[in-house]
Amino acid sequence: MRGTPGQTVGPFFRYGLEVEGGGLLVSPGSPGAIRLSGTVYDGSGAAIPDALVEIWQADGAGVIPTAEGSFHRDGTFTGFGRVHVTDAGEYEFWTVLPDADFIAVIVFARGLMDRLHSRIYLPGRSDAFLESLDPAERATLVAIETGDGLRHDLRLQGENETVFLAYP
Amino acid sequence: MTETTQATISAEIAALHSDYDKRRAAGMPPLDSPLVDFAPYRSSVLRHPTKNPKLVDPESIELASPAFGHRDVAAVESDLTVQHAGEPLGERMVVTGRVLDGEGRPVRHQLVEVWQANASGRYIHQRDQHPAPLDPNFTGAGRCITDADGRYSFTTIKPGAYPWKNHVNAWRPAHIHFSVFGSAFTQRLVTQMYFPVDPLFPLDPIYQSIPDQAARDRLVAAYDHDLSSPEWSLGYRWDIVLTGPRATWIEPEGSDA
Numbered sequence: 378m379r380g381t382p383g384q385t386v387g388p389f390f391r392y393g394l395e396v397e398g399g400g401l402l403v404s405p406g407s408p409g410a411i412r413l414s415g416t417v418y419d420g421s422g423a424a425i426p427d428a429l430v431e432i433w434q435a436d437g438a439g440v441i442p443t444a445e446g447s448f449h450r451d452g453t454f455t456g457f458g459r460v461h462v463t464d465a466g467e468y469e470f471w472t473v474l475p476d477a478d479f480i481a482v483i484v485f486a487r488g489l490m491d492r493l494h495s496r497i498y499l500p501g502r503s504d505a506f507l508e509s510l511d512p513a514e515r516a517t518l519v520a521i522e523t524g525d526g527l528r529h530d531l532r533l534q535g536e537n538e539t540v541f542l543a544y545p
Numbered sequence: 546m547t548e549t550t551q552a553t554i555s556a557e558i559a560a561l562h563s564d565y566d567k568r569r570a571a572g573m574p575p576l577d578s579p580l581v582d583f584a585p586y587r588s589s590v591l592r593h594p595t596k597n598p599k600l601v602d603p604e605s606i607e608l609a610s611p612a613f614g615h616r617d618v619a620a621v622e623s624d625l626t627v628q629h630a631g632e633p634l635g636e637r638m639v640v641t642g643r644v645l646d647g648e649g650r651p652v653r654h655q656l657v658e659v660w661q662a663n664a665s666g667r668y669i670h671q672r673d674q675h676p677a678p679l680d681p682n683f684t685g686a687g688r689c690i691t692d693a694d695g696r697y698s699f700t701t702i703k704p705g706a707y708p709w710k711n712h713v714n715a716w717r718p719a720h721i722h723f724s725v726f727g728s729a730f731t732q733r734l735v736t737q738m739y740f741p742v743d744p745l746f747p748l749d750p751i752y753q754s755i756p757d758q759a760a761r762d763r764l765v766a767a768y769d770h771d772l773s774s775p776e777w778s779l780g781y782r783w784d785i786v787l788t789g790p791r792a793t794w795i796e797p798e799g800s801d802a
């Protein structure tokens with residue numbers, strides 16, 4: 378069957394897609410908690426203030442969560458997060474480092490016609506796909522270690538444009 | 546404020562569609578997605594990738610999906626007309642359909658979220674400056690979990706068309722925003738559902754960002770009289786098929802990628 382086309386998330390998605398605690402996959406300060414943050418940029422290098430970022434990941438043991446209730450924040454690690462960026466284009470999640478090469482990420486924004494899939498690779502981890510990229514492309518997919526976690530910017534266009542993905 | 550006219554926008558849309566039609570005639574397969582580089586939607590100019598997406602085999606995390614369920618969503622959230630003390634103004638309607646994967650299999654027990662303007666074409670969002678009345682009895686956001694057949698259903702009111710500032714006298718055709726999860730994270734989709742025979746279709750650069758007419762048609766719900774309830778509400782049917790982002794055509798003609 379042919380797929381249903383995507384459309385932009387538009388400007389007014391906040392109240393439709395708001396999730397309480399959407400960025401808190403774990404409590405800040407809990408054992409193993411890391412801060413995963415970054416800025417979403419447009420092709421002029423300006424921050425995008427009306428973007429939505431979703432992440433989906435395995436837990437610290439590499440297990441993909443399957444328990445029902447991915448929005449729940451009751452101490453069970455559900456692996457899914459969703460945040461609206463700030464007016465400065467910043468997103469922030471509190472999560473754990475998965476025992477995996479990467480965290481899956483999707484970005485939506487006003488002005489962006491369709492969602493964009495990408496990956497946030499953990500520093501020091503790699504796979505055949507990452508190695509197949511040239512160094513400049515690869516750099517757009519690998520997070521940077523910070524004092525309390527990881528930093529990873531998403532650039533929708535321009536120099537250092539993030540590598541986005543399609544699937545067969 | 547832009548001085549761009551509808552005639553300018555319409556001419557740009559026609560040129561981009563004509564380019565697509567030529568590529569189709571030359572053998573390019575049909576496109577099931579919007580063109581991300583679609584300047585008639587002015588806000589898109591600096592917000593689209595200029596490189597083709599990289600084709601990659603999904604890993605296990607991407608082949609799995611978050612597991613939403615009735616712990617996340619209360620049954621009442623699928624009725625947008627009962628969220629306040631009174632009933633909202635507007636044409637009461639039910640919209641229902643199935644969420645399917647590319648093989649036609651139902652996407653079971655998965656999350657569907659919607660948001661929309663009220664009957665006057667006004668969003669409750671604080672940045673919506675359209676001088677149409679807010680409805681104290683309508684928020685315009687709903688959620689539900691698909692059933693074992695992949696079926697979702699919302700009760701709501703028909704949203705109004707609304708103006709936006711893309712160009713002079715720009716109006717969005719009435720639509721409901723849909724956010725859908727599949728059985729794999731690769732199938733994640735956010736889109737908009739439209740209503741039959743809207744006269745604003747040819748003028749709207751967001752709807753027309755999908756260059757393929759058959760693909761555009763798939764965003765339009767069908768009026769279904771069997772779904773209408775006597776003395777109560779009108780019914781619309783709209784199915785959603787989740788296939789995930791395919792390698793899309795962005796690169797110049799002649800490329801073999």
Ligand SMILES: [Fe+2]
Pocket residue numbers: 387389662717720722
């Ligand atoms: Fe809208």
